[in-house]
Amino acid sequence: MGLLSGTSKFIKALTYPSDMLPPIMADDEHQHVDPELEHAASKFGMWLFLATEVLLFGGLFAAYAIYRAKYPDMFHHGSSSLNVVLGSINTIILIFSSFTVVVAVKAIQENKIKLVKLMLWITIACGAIFGINKFFEYSYKIHHGITPGTDIFYSLYYAATGIHMLHVLIGMGLLSFLLYRTSKGYYSKDNFTAIEIGGLYWHLVDVIWIYLFPLLYLIG
């Protein structure tokens, strides 16, 4: 088996919807799972995955709680150096993007494909703007010599917002993939689970930020 054909098979496996897979991978349609069961199971599965994300960020929140109690002045000082305006704008942007993505989920259930695409586009754009803001924030700080190693507050700031930003990027990737499939006509009111669970992931990204924002920016 050539390396090239093997690689292309691999990529196909990752991106093709199940019923378009080459025969060798068609095993997964052997199980005729009732679509409603599949839908409920996929949602349940995504909630379990979100539980893991909560615990992942949980470690950071735990470190925050411990060190904030230990070094209130360091945290007060560090927080007051953060740009509340940019942080607030980012919060508004993410909340708005949660709104647009849940509208997309409702829209696909009504076969309103154009609305779905518009909403997904806006959500992704919101993520991009969030990212650009964070880029400016980080550059400004690094330019002034404030790095992750400067002190524990900034370690937390960079680690928490950095890992969060990574999840924003992953979310944007997911939603872009869903947007692509939507434009190929793959989803409808009878097949929209992926959009719903993609939306769930995006909401989690929003929820994490809802906590990060006051804890990092507003306690100064």
Place this chain on the structure above:
Amino acid sequence: MASEGSYRQYVNIGILLMALTVITVGAAQFDFGPFNVPIALIIASIKATFVALYFMHLKHEDTMTRIYAAYPLFLLFLLIAFTATDIFTRVSN
């Protein structure tokens, strides 16, 4: 897949979340002493709860999903509580 919320409801919740954001930024301009963090956390939790219940449709989900959604929070509480108990009850000689 019954109706889990109308567009109108989503708009309302969205506006509510924006309002709460304004409130939390506003509240941060005042110094409530030791209540600063609890107030910020409570407002954040209210926002998060609305996102979870209405945007993430947790209100309409079955019990098992809700248990698994809530349980990590309990574990997080445990992690923080026990770790903090250690760090803040150490006695130096």
Place this chain on the structure above:
Amino acid sequence: MSTDNEKNYLENGKGFSSWFFTMDHKRLGVMYLCGIGTFFIIAAIASVLLRAEHLSPGRTIVDAHTYNVLFTLHGSMMVFLFIVPGVAATFGNFLIPLMIGARDVIFPKLNLYSFWIYCLGAVIFLFALAAPADTGWTFYTPYSIESGTNVILITLGIFVLGFSSILTGINFIVTIHKLRAPGMTWDRLPLFCWAAYSTSILQVLATPVVAITLVLLIGERYWGLGFFDPAKGGDPVLFQHFFWFYSHPAVYIMILPAMGIISEIIPVFSRKPIFGYKSIAYSSLAIALISFLVWGHHMFTSGQSKLINIIFSAITFAVAIPTAIKVFNWLWTMYKGSIELSAAMLYALAFIFLFTIGGLTGLHLGALASTIHLHDTYFVVAHMHYVMIGGTLFGLFAALHFWYPKMWGKMFDEFRAKIAFVFIFIGFNVTFFPQFIMGTLGMPRRYYNYDPEFTIFHQISTAGTWLMALGFIFMLYNFFRPISKTAEANPYKSKSLEWSIPSPPPTLNFDEIPTVTESTYAYGNKIERET
């Protein structure tokens, strides 16, 4: 639907592609078995080498740095590439859909991805071996920050492996909830599935914490984050808190599936229903819950506060209770049963005996007064190996023998299997029992050198490793030399659903999804005479 069900799962599709791109849970289970088996052998060789080093004080065959590398490699490879995926990824994958009467897991594609992620994690881990870590598998700060070895690469590998764990756990939880056959109510679910379910809860909820811990470790090494650095106001013990918050539940990830296996095997070879089905099922869940509350018992001498020491010690005593319940239930199952001492049963019985020793010695370590003396000595090494080898490994070996006919469609030689068992059992005890004694006499663990008074214990222990290795090799040899090329569907007369289909199973498992009408453990002369 194609004629998949006429070919068994081993024959349905040939060649590398048909295996590496499969979504058949049985094939995935087999591939995981090959993976964990390979890493078990490598890590076991590392342990034979490091024990050989201990044949005499001072340098015997390697220098101090190499010794540190050997025990780090042994520990981390055994934990993250063998025992944590372990029974869950192999037998969990193979058995769960069969036991609940489904054709596959609920997310077959995700299952395949989990396997690929395992492979990726393993590859990254292996790359780290260019400058292998010497920090111990626990990567304690500050040394893991300072060590000049490939700590970032190995922890990155472990991080990736964690994802495989998490996705498998999610798959199992949702599968058990949603895909049980009609009539397979929760109180008829085989105990192995209860165990796998509890394990999956731990995999899903505990693993992310070690993930973030390792990320922060990498961040401290690479970007100078200060959480664990005293110079920046950080606390090295905080690393230990975060690390053990996962790693204690992790040890239950290691043991629960093995306990599930014992619960399956004992009733079959006692021809009696399992005693206390509900209490075994609930005790698995209880272990999953309580295990999150005891992590500090790994840190009694780390400088933790006295108050938290007392709290953790008290809860640690409580966590022993659900396990004890299981042991009593297994023993009571055998009482007045019709015992058949097959190879699988021998391993299961040995499990009960050895795991009990391991578990009881955990209490020595959980009690504050004795732990001061025993922590970081060979007593801990012996304790952990009694539970991991005497427990999990023996459980795995029991499973390999019990489901051998089902998985491969062949029968192995029982007599040779029992000989191998004797070597492994004796070898194991010769290796690790002296370590209990050494530990109480004060021999510290992870020490390259030692005082001459310990020499005889070390030498006996090392001899034990050779006996074990011989037994293991003979066991493998026996597996690769089956005595019959076919196997009936149900050679051991078990009532579990996997035995109601041919050996090996066809790709789609059941021709028709069965309807379950009785308990899996309805054994016993009276019942069997009637059916």
